[in-house]
Amino acid sequence: MRAERQLSPRGSSANVANWGFMKNTRIALIGAGxxxxxxxxxxxxxxxxxxxxxxxxxLGEVGAGLTASPNSTHGLEDIGLGxxxxxxxxxxxxxxALHYRTGEVLVDQxxxxxxxxxxGAYYYQIHRADLHNLQVDAVRANDPAAIRLNHAFAGFRQIxxxxxxxxxxxxxxxxxxxxxxxxxxxEVRAALWGRLPARFTGNVAFRGLVPIERMPPGFKLxxxxxxxxxxxxxxxxYLVRDGTLINFAAFAEKSGWENESxxxxxxxxxxxxxxxxxxxxxxxxxxxxxxxxxFKWALFxxxxxxxxxxxxxxxxxDAAHPMLPFLGMGAxxxxxxxxxxxxxxxxxxxxxxxxxxxxxxxxxxxxxVLLASRAAQDRLQGNKADGYNxxxxxxxxxxxxxxxxxxxxxx
Ligand SMILES: Cc1cc2nc3c(=O)[nH]c(=O)nc-3n(C[C@H](O)[C@H](O)[C@H](O)COP(=O)(O)OP(=O)(O)OC[C@H]3O[C@@H](n4cnc5c(N)ncnc54)[C@H](O)[C@@H]3O)c2cc1C
Numbered sequence: 001m002r003a004e005r006q007l008s009p010r011g012s013s014a015n016v017a018n019w020g021f022m023k024n025t026r027i028a029l030i031g032a033g034x035x036x037x038x039x040x041x042x043x044x045x046x047x048x049x050x051x052x053x054x055x056x057x058x059l060g061e062v063g064a065g066l067t068a069s070p071n072s073t074h075g076l077e078d079i080g081l082g083x084x085x086x087x088x089x090x091x092x093x094x095x096x097a098l099h100y101r102t103g104e105v106l107v108d109q110x111x112x113x114x115x116x117x118x119x120g121a122y123y124y125q126i127h128r129a130d131l132h133n134l135q136v137d138a139v140r141a142n143d144p145a146a147i148r149l150n151h152a153f154a155g156f157r158q159i160x161x162x163x164x165x166x167x168x169x170x171x172x173x174x175x176x177x178x179x180x181x182x183x184x185x186x187e188v189r190a191a192l193w194g195r196l197p198a199r200f201t202g203n204v205a206f207r208g209l210v211p212i213e214r215m216p217p218g219f220k221l222x223x224x225x226x227x228x229x230x231x232x233x234x235x236x237x238y239l240v241r242d243g244t245l246i247n248f249a250a251f252a253e254k255s256g257w258e259n260e261s262x263x264x265x266x267x268x269x270x271x272x273x274x275x276x277x278x279x280x281x282x283x284x285x286x287x288x289x290x291x292x293x294x295f296k297w298a299l300f301x302x303x304x305x306x307x308x309x310x311x312x313x314x315x316x317x318d319a320a321h322p323m324l325p326f327l328g329m330g331a332x333x334x335x336x337x338x339x340x341x342x343x344x345x346x347x348x349x350x351x352x353x354x355x356x357x358x359x360x361x362x363x364x365x366x367x368x369v370l371l372a373s374r375a376a377q378d379r380l381q382g383n384k385a386d387g388y389n390x391x392x393x394x395x396x397x398x399x400x401x402x403x404x405x406x407x408x409x410x411x
Contacts, residue, residue: 039181092224095226106385205249316334336404344358
């Protein structure tokens with residue numbers, strides 16, 4: 001990177017000359033979640049050698065499902081995970097909105113081949129651990145030393161064009177740029193911009209994975225992917241892992257309990273009491289949730305940041321735009337960020353230019369999605385099931401979010 005400063009300013013020949021130097025840029029990614037590993041792969045595939053520092057002593061993802069909408073699938077295809085997705089993810093033929101009490105399908109939409117025809121990519125649903133494993137294997141196949149475990153970010157200093165990062169284990173690393181991909185409670189974000197105030201939304205989320213063999217014979221999810229609206233309660237449910245597991249995320253207005261951790265177990269009786277007046281087609285799988293597979297956490301809302309980058313440090317994924325889960329778009333935004341970051345580093349002739357291009361390409365879209373996720377909370381958690389229809393179903397597809405392709409948007 002030191003050589004980079006000696007180069008002539010922009011211009012097509014300078015860009016060609018700088019290309020080789022940029023590839024030596026020392027890029028430190030903090031956090032090996034879905035967003036950080038997408039960034040790592042997008043950079044690796046463009047000739048960079050990023051290092052990912054992860055706090056955990058072992059890699060893993062929570063037991064839950066994830067929707068990869070077409071915008072996200074384009075990103076995952078860019079980083080070489082297309083074949084893995086096709087092998088491990090479910091491809092629902094239809095999606096829709098359901099009435100919580102009657103189970104009636106209020107809105108029905110085509111997915112499957114229709115998504116491919118319309119957006120050029122499939123709409124997939126996958127176990128988060130399956131996606132994360134694909135990412136970890138691919139990053140390590142490119143560079144076995146790329147992921148450093150047991151490295152919890154503790155702070156950093158920017159000295160000239162370098163960043164010195166310190167970790168809780170006492171280690172230090174020097175890089176040309178540091179990107180915080182350390183999730184919703186990001187320490188890198190706190191170091192850059194202070195701690196973001198988080199407001200309890202008054203809603204608690206429950207999640208679980210239910211083995212399909214626990215269901216009565218002939219049980220079917222119709223449509224395969226569905227979001228149900230109710231009275232201050234809502235739920236998304238779909239199949240993952242070759243249709244062998246039902247994944248659900250259920251939301252309830254509830255006060256007096258405000259723990260944001262994703263790994264807090266919950267009693268099945270509490271879940272069933274919350275959804276006591278829901279239709280049997282939901283209660284049948286809720287009540288079959290293995291007790292060790294039932295979790296809950298409180299939902300907190302944070303405002304969008306007006307800026308991500310300061311000097312040689314920036315943010316990506318939930319660290320940059322911690323959003324509520326009501327559009328199911330958080331990981332998709334992190335995947336888009338990762339691909340765009342890789343493309344910006346490839347296109348730029350300096351680190352500063354790469355970070356500028358990255359933030360310019362990403363902040364507006366992710367701010368819009370963060371605010372829309374907040375608004376979707378009201379749409380799904382209101383008391384509107386009886387009047388719910390195609391016109392009021394302003395979901396992520398209706399907002400045009402699927403039409404974005406991180407592989408080709410201008411950067
Ligand atoms: C109920 C629910 C359903 C959802 N459904 C969907 C969906 O269907 N589709 C979708 O696109 N999104 C969905 N999301 C959102 C999505 O899960 C998140 O946006 C996504 O996982 C964020 O990825 P990330 O890599 O930015 O953060 P994380 O997954 O939180 O990863 C951060 C990583 O950083 C590490 N880390 C943290 N602190 C430090 C530190 N100090 N030093 C080093 N490492 C650190 C962590 O250990 C972790 O590995 C959902 C979210 C919820 C809550």
